[in-house]
Amino acid sequence: MASVAAILKDVRTCTLCAGHLPLGPRPVLQFHPAARILIAGQAPGRKVHASGVPFDDASGARLRDWLGLSQEVFYDLRRIAILPMGFCYPGTGRSGDLPPRPECAQTWRPILVPQLRQLRLTVAVGRYAMAHHLPEESGSIAEALLRWRDHGTDPRLMPLPHPSPRNNLWLARHPWFERELIPLLRQRVAEALSEGDQPSSN
Ligand code: SF4
Secondary structure: OOOHHHHHHHHHOOOOOHHHOOOOOOOOOEOOOOOOEEEEOOOOOHHHHHHOOOOOOHHHHHHHHHHOOOHHHHOOOOOEEEOOOOOOOOOEEOOEEOOOOHHHHHHHHHHHHHHOOOOOEEEEEOHHHHHHHOOOOOOOHHHHHHHHHHHOOOOOEEEEOOOOHHHHHHHHHOHHHHHHHHHHHHHHHHHHHHOOOOOOOO
Protein backbone atom coordinates (compact mmCIF):
# COMPACT_ATOMS: atom_id res chain seq x y z
CA MET A 1 0.00 0.00 0.00
CA ALA A 2 1.27 3.50 -0.88
CA SER A 3 2.42 5.74 1.96
CA VAL A 4 0.39 8.80 2.92
CA ALA A 5 3.19 10.99 1.59
CA ALA A 6 3.05 9.20 -1.78
CA ILE A 7 -0.75 9.50 -1.90
CA LEU A 8 -0.59 13.22 -1.13
CA LYS A 9 2.03 13.68 -3.81
CA ASP A 10 -0.29 12.01 -6.31
CA VAL A 11 -3.17 14.24 -5.18
CA ARG A 12 -1.12 17.41 -5.51
CA THR A 13 -0.05 16.51 -9.04
CA CYS A 14 -3.48 15.24 -10.11
CA THR A 15 -4.72 16.41 -13.53
CA LEU A 16 -7.64 14.00 -13.82
CA CYS A 17 -10.29 16.60 -14.63
CA ALA A 18 -7.98 19.39 -15.80
CA GLY A 19 -9.97 19.84 -18.99
CA HIS A 20 -12.98 20.99 -16.95
CA LEU A 21 -11.13 23.43 -14.67
CA PRO A 22 -11.07 27.03 -15.93
CA LEU A 23 -7.99 27.94 -13.86
CA GLY A 24 -6.36 24.52 -14.09
CA PRO A 25 -5.64 22.03 -11.31
CA ARG A 26 -4.66 23.37 -7.92
CA PRO A 27 -5.79 20.92 -5.24
CA VAL A 28 -6.49 22.66 -1.92
CA LEU A 29 -6.75 20.33 1.06
CA GLN A 30 -5.36 19.80 4.52
CA PHE A 31 -4.50 16.28 5.56
CA HIS A 32 -2.66 14.24 8.16
CA PRO A 33 -3.66 10.73 9.24
CA ALA A 34 -3.70 11.80 12.91
CA ALA A 35 -6.57 14.27 12.39
CA ARG A 36 -9.60 13.78 14.66
CA ILE A 37 -12.12 15.84 12.69
CA LEU A 38 -12.84 15.76 8.97
CA ILE A 39 -14.30 18.88 7.42
CA ALA A 40 -15.93 17.72 4.20
CA GLY A 41 -16.44 20.90 2.21
CA GLN A 42 -17.60 21.68 -1.32
CA ALA A 43 -14.76 23.04 -3.50
CA PRO A 44 -12.40 26.01 -3.39
CA GLY A 45 -13.69 29.34 -4.63
CA ARG A 46 -11.52 31.81 -6.51
CA LYS A 47 -10.01 33.34 -3.37
CA VAL A 48 -9.03 29.98 -1.94
CA HIS A 49 -7.71 28.88 -5.34
CA ALA A 50 -5.46 31.96 -5.29
CA SER A 51 -4.21 31.53 -1.72
CA GLY A 52 -4.07 27.73 -1.65
CA VAL A 53 -5.37 27.85 1.94
CA PRO A 54 -8.65 26.02 2.57
CA PHE A 55 -11.51 28.16 3.91
CA ASP A 56 -9.35 31.28 3.71
CA ASP A 57 -12.45 33.37 3.04
CA ALA A 58 -15.70 34.63 4.56
CA SER A 59 -17.12 31.08 4.54
CA GLY A 60 -14.13 29.92 6.57
CA ALA A 61 -14.51 32.68 9.14
CA ARG A 62 -18.13 31.68 9.73
CA LEU A 63 -17.30 27.98 9.76
CA ARG A 64 -14.59 28.47 12.40
CA ASP A 65 -17.07 30.43 14.49
CA TRP A 66 -19.68 27.67 14.14
CA LEU A 67 -17.11 25.04 15.14
CA GLY A 68 -15.79 27.14 18.03
CA LEU A 69 -12.23 26.82 16.71
CA SER A 70 -9.43 29.35 16.54
CA GLN A 71 -7.45 29.72 13.30
CA GLU A 72 -4.56 27.99 15.03
CA VAL A 73 -6.55 24.83 15.81
CA PHE A 74 -8.49 24.87 12.53
CA TYR A 75 -5.25 24.87 10.55
CA ASP A 76 -3.53 22.25 12.72
CA LEU A 77 -3.48 19.38 10.25
CA ARG A 78 -2.81 16.87 13.04
CA ARG A 79 -6.23 17.76 14.45
CA ILE A 80 -8.35 18.90 11.52
CA ALA A 81 -8.45 17.36 8.04
CA ILE A 82 -10.10 19.42 5.30
CA LEU A 83 -11.16 17.48 2.22
CA PRO A 84 -13.58 19.30 -0.06
CA MET A 85 -15.66 17.17 -2.40
CA GLY A 86 -13.66 18.68 -5.23
CA PHE A 87 -10.09 19.72 -4.44
CA CYS A 88 -9.79 22.26 -7.31
CA TYR A 89 -11.77 25.38 -8.20
CA PRO A 90 -14.48 24.19 -10.61
CA GLY A 91 -15.41 27.55 -12.16
CA THR A 92 -18.40 29.81 -11.78
CA GLY A 93 -21.85 29.56 -13.30
CA ARG A 94 -24.76 31.97 -13.41
CA SER A 95 -25.78 31.43 -9.78
CA GLY A 96 -22.41 30.91 -8.11
CA ASP A 97 -19.59 28.41 -8.17
CA LEU A 98 -20.15 25.26 -10.21
CA PRO A 99 -20.51 21.91 -8.41
CA PRO A 100 -17.34 20.13 -7.37
CA ARG A 101 -16.03 17.85 -10.10
CA PRO A 102 -17.48 14.40 -9.39
CA GLU A 103 -14.28 12.59 -10.44
CA CYS A 104 -12.49 14.02 -7.44
CA ALA A 105 -14.52 12.44 -4.65
CA GLN A 106 -14.87 9.21 -6.62
CA THR A 107 -11.11 8.97 -7.04
CA TRP A 108 -9.59 10.35 -3.88
CA ARG A 109 -12.05 9.89 -1.01
CA PRO A 110 -11.85 6.07 -0.94
CA ILE A 111 -8.05 6.41 -0.71
CA LEU A 112 -7.74 9.31 1.75
CA VAL A 113 -10.62 8.93 4.22
CA PRO A 114 -9.63 5.41 5.41
CA GLN A 115 -6.20 6.85 6.32
CA LEU A 116 -7.87 8.92 9.07
CA ARG A 117 -7.54 6.28 11.73
CA GLN A 118 -8.23 8.62 14.66
CA LEU A 119 -11.34 10.11 13.07
CA ARG A 120 -14.01 11.06 15.63
CA LEU A 121 -16.25 13.46 13.77
CA THR A 122 -17.09 14.23 10.14
CA VAL A 123 -18.70 17.58 9.42
CA ALA A 124 -20.47 17.47 6.04
CA VAL A 125 -20.61 21.08 4.86
CA GLY A 126 -23.21 21.81 2.21
CA ARG A 127 -25.37 19.63 -0.02
CA TYR A 128 -22.60 17.95 -2.02
CA ALA A 129 -20.81 16.71 1.09
CA MET A 130 -24.13 15.72 2.62
CA ALA A 131 -25.08 13.71 -0.46
CA HIS A 132 -21.78 11.83 -0.23
CA HIS A 133 -21.51 11.31 3.52
CA LEU A 134 -25.25 11.01 4.26
CA PRO A 135 -26.58 9.32 1.11
CA GLU A 136 -29.75 8.26 2.92
CA GLU A 137 -30.75 11.94 3.25
CA SER A 138 -32.66 12.79 0.09
CA GLY A 139 -34.40 15.91 1.39
CA SER A 140 -33.19 19.43 2.11
CA ILE A 141 -30.39 20.41 4.46
CA ALA A 142 -32.98 21.80 6.88
CA GLU A 143 -34.78 18.43 6.94
CA ALA A 144 -31.49 16.59 7.51
CA LEU A 145 -30.55 18.96 10.32
CA LEU A 146 -33.94 18.59 12.01
CA ARG A 147 -33.71 14.80 11.81
CA TRP A 148 -30.20 14.98 13.25
CA ARG A 149 -31.43 17.24 16.07
CA ASP A 150 -34.62 15.32 16.85
CA HIS A 151 -33.55 11.72 16.42
CA GLY A 152 -29.96 11.74 17.62
CA THR A 153 -28.54 10.24 14.44
CA ASP A 154 -24.90 9.21 14.18
CA PRO A 155 -23.01 11.48 16.61
CA ARG A 156 -19.85 11.02 14.53
CA LEU A 157 -21.36 12.70 11.49
CA MET A 158 -22.96 16.12 11.40
CA PRO A 159 -24.46 17.92 8.40
CA LEU A 160 -24.11 21.69 8.09
CA PRO A 161 -25.45 24.23 5.63
CA HIS A 162 -22.69 25.89 3.64
CA PRO A 163 -21.37 28.87 5.65
CA SER A 164 -21.14 31.06 2.54
CA PRO A 165 -22.60 34.59 2.77
CA ARG A 166 -24.85 33.39 -0.08
CA ASN A 167 -26.70 31.41 2.60
CA ASN A 168 -27.50 34.42 4.81
CA LEU A 169 -31.16 34.26 3.79
CA TRP A 170 -31.35 30.57 4.65
CA LEU A 171 -29.80 31.28 8.06
CA ALA A 172 -32.27 34.12 8.68
CA ARG A 173 -35.15 31.80 7.82
CA HIS A 174 -33.90 29.00 10.07
CA PRO A 175 -32.86 30.73 13.32
CA TRP A 176 -33.08 27.45 15.25
CA PHE A 177 -29.99 26.28 13.39
CA GLU A 178 -27.58 28.71 15.04
CA ARG A 179 -29.54 28.81 18.30
CA GLU A 180 -29.85 25.05 18.86
CA LEU A 181 -27.41 23.17 16.65
CA ILE A 182 -24.31 25.31 16.88
CA PRO A 183 -23.92 24.76 20.65
CA LEU A 184 -24.28 21.03 20.01
CA LEU A 185 -21.75 21.16 17.20
CA ARG A 186 -19.23 23.00 19.38
CA GLN A 187 -19.69 20.40 22.08
CA ARG A 188 -19.10 17.55 19.62
CA VAL A 189 -16.03 19.26 18.21
CA ALA A 190 -14.55 19.79 21.67
CA GLU A 191 -15.24 16.15 22.57
CA ALA A 192 -13.70 14.87 19.34
CA LEU A 193 -10.52 16.83 19.95
CA SER A 194 -10.18 15.79 23.58
CA GLU A 195 -11.10 12.08 23.41
CA GLY A 196 -8.46 9.43 24.02
CA ASP A 197 -6.48 7.73 21.30
CA GLN A 198 -8.47 4.51 21.00
CA PRO A 199 -8.99 3.50 17.36
CA SER A 200 -12.38 4.65 16.01
CA SER A 201 -14.71 2.48 13.97
CA ASN A 202 -15.74 5.48 11.83
S1 SF4 B 1 -10.50 18.44 -8.89
FE1 SF4 B 1 -9.68 16.56 -8.00
S2 SF4 B 1 -9.75 15.06 -9.69
FE2 SF4 B 1 -9.86 17.13 -10.62
S3 SF4 B 1 -7.71 17.69 -11.06
FE3 SF4 B 1 -8.24 18.52 -9.02
S4 SF4 B 1 -7.48 16.92 -7.60
FE4 SF4 B 1 -7.67 15.96 -9.63
